[in-house]
Amino acid sequence: MPEENQSIPPIVEDQSTTRQDVPQVEIKVEESPTASAPEPMAPQPPPTTEPPPAAAGSSESIISRLLTKARQAIKQRKEKKKQKILSALAEKGQLTNEDIRKLLRCSDATARRFLTELEKEGKIQQIGNDGRSVHYKPLN
8 A cells, every 4th residue: 555645646648549549440231131130930839749650650569579578588587597496406405595595696585486486387395384494395
């Protein structure tokens, strides 16, 4: 900050740079038909969520084929796991739900589901009613 006893010199405009000395330049802007404001576009109907009639059948068939293919893959994986259970049963003679869980690395419910399916198919037999003493043997 300046001290009080020092005075600030006044700002004096240089008289040589006044507006009268600056040459005036006129800029012409030509208006062309393309430079005018754009005309508003006609409102377009919102996109439909339903496919055209010709495409409806093809998209349904694609979905149907994909679904069929996915179901086949799931069925193959399931059968492979059942075969793994049957192979382990043939090798060891008997297995528990816990053995199946460790073998397939799955939950208790999933192991129980596989064992129940194999039992309904007549491939294995449940020995015992409930609890830890339940085990399964192959039927030959």
